[in-house]
Amino acid sequence: MKLGFIGCGVISTAHLEGLQQLKNEGKKTFDLTAVCDLRQDRAEEFAAEVERRLGKRPEVYTDYRRMLEEGRLDAVSILLDHDLHHTVAEDCFAAGVHVQMQKPLAISPSFGRKMLADAKKYGKVMTLSEPSVLGADNVAMARAVREGIIGSVYMIMDYATVTLGRKYFAGTAWRHMKGRAGAGWINDHGVHRTHFFTEVNGPIKEVFSYKEIFEKELSDGETIIRPSGEDTSVTVFRFANGGLGHWMCSTAAHGEGTGGVWIYGSKGCFRPGQHAKLEDGTHIPMSEIIERYAPDIVQNPFAHSYVELWEAIADQKEPISSAGRGLEALGVVFAALESATIGQPVNVQDIILGKMHAYEDSVIEEMKSFEK
Template identity: 75%
Template sequence: MNIGFIGCGVISIAHLEGLEELKKANQQTFELTAVCDLNEDRANTFAAHAEERLGKHPAVYTDYQKMIKEEKLDAVSVLLDHDLHHIVAEHCFASGIHVQMQKPLAISPFYGRKILADAKKYNRVLTVSEPSVLGAENVAMARAIKDGIIGSVNMVMDYATVTLNRTFFAGTAWRHFKGRAGAGWINDHGVHRTHMFTEVNGPIHEVFAYAEIFEKELSDGTTTIQPTGEDTSVTVFRFDNGGLGHWMCSTAAHGEKMSGVWIYGSKGCFRPGKHAALENGQIIPAKDLIAQYAPEVAAHPFAHSYVELWEAIAEQKAPISSGERGLEALSIVFTALESALIGLPVKVEDVMNGVSHAYEDTVIKEMLADRRG
């Protein structure tokens, strides 16, 4: 099948690595036949990288609507700012093209529901390329935990702080505006975590959070902005199964960054990316868990994301990282922000279904006021 990339920015190169891994393994999925970016130099440079890694130079476009009209594409991967996800997805579905969306599914739950509805309306496949639940290591983790390796999960702790020194995350200013990114880092980075939390321990019922914008001004030396997305959030939550979680993320840390996830169960602790530590002292490294639980899964999460997309199209196989799961992950983030805004605990279901939307309204207002609204 033929695939096109829309957006050739920061993350797109990691997707080439995924396709390259599949090519080296002789696993037929997609041929990258076209790429598009508003920035023509970026699109051309990316096409040259694609040729080096995949052996074929894709056609280059600066207008994605032209690309989907002129190229015979089965699918696209959408690698764009979050406010564009729902717009581009609808155009692609309406042109008969299946979509792999980058996280977060959309700029807000309302637009996430719209993407799901459009996929259904045009009878097209939608997957979310969510690396925290894809790739052999992450699949092995989820399968091992569901298999009871650490007993029943009763506590998740997740802390992530980065030291931007008042510059832009990933060099991109748009990430700091909620009208472009949906929220601050709690959305951009946070959906990875909420997707992983629910993958290993089921739905989250209720969330309480505080959120702040500590850094009122950011600059890369050329551009100076006043961010509207939160740079720090501290959250507690309860899973449907009674387990508790404590989760924080911040791009406003100075001096020392930190990152760590601990998933505690009644028989041990799982450290994603590291090992399972059991109460009897046994440490099971990730590689042993992969051998036991996910030997058939591609190692690179993005390689796996293309296998998922291909199997969903060709074999109607349900993807692990579906649009529905992407909407759930996004809704948990928005539940935290809803809670921080109104000062009360909020049920995820209420935000996912559009019953509670005070925070989301502020995002949509800013998005619509933006030039691209």
């Protein structure tokens, strides 16, 4: 099947590495025949890298609509700013092309619901590239926890801070503007975490959160912006099965960043990517957990995302990282943002179904201001 990339920015290299791993391992995969970026020079440079890694140079475009018309593609990976996801996805579906969307699914839940409806309307597959739940490590972890390796999950703690020095995250100013990114880091980084939480321990029922913009100005040395997206959030939540969670993320740390995840159950603790430690002192390394629970899964999460896309198209197999699960993850993020906006706990389903949307309204308002 023929594949195209829409967007040749930083994340495109990770996707290319995933395709390369599948090729090197002799696994069935897509033929990357077209790439598109608004910047011709970036698209040409990326096409050269594709040729170096995969042995064939793709066609280069600067207009994705033209690529859809001329490329005879089966599927595309959409690797663009969050506010463009829903529009580009619909154009792809209408052109008869299946879609893999780089997370988050959409800039906000209402657009995520529209994308799911559009995929159904046109009869096309839409999967989500969400590396926090894909690849051998993550699949093994989720299967092990769900099958009771640490007993019933009591609580999950997840802390992530980065030290930007008042500069732009990933060198991109748009990630700090909620009209382009949907929120601050709680959306860009946060959907990784909320998708992971729900994959490991099921649906999150209720959320309470505080949010803040501590850094009022950011700069890359040439331009200065005043962020509208939050740089810090502190959230507590309750799973439908009664488990609890504490989640904090921030791009406003100074001096020293931090990061770590702990999953505590009735029989032990799981440290993702490291080990499980049981109450009787048993230490189970990640390598053993992978061998036991996910020997069939490719290691690279982005490679796994293309296995899922292929199987969804060819075999109608339900992916782990489905668009529906992506909407659920986005719903948890926006439940936290809604809670911090109104000062009350929020039911996640009220966000997913569109019953509550005070924070989302502010995102859409800023989106419209950028269009003027």
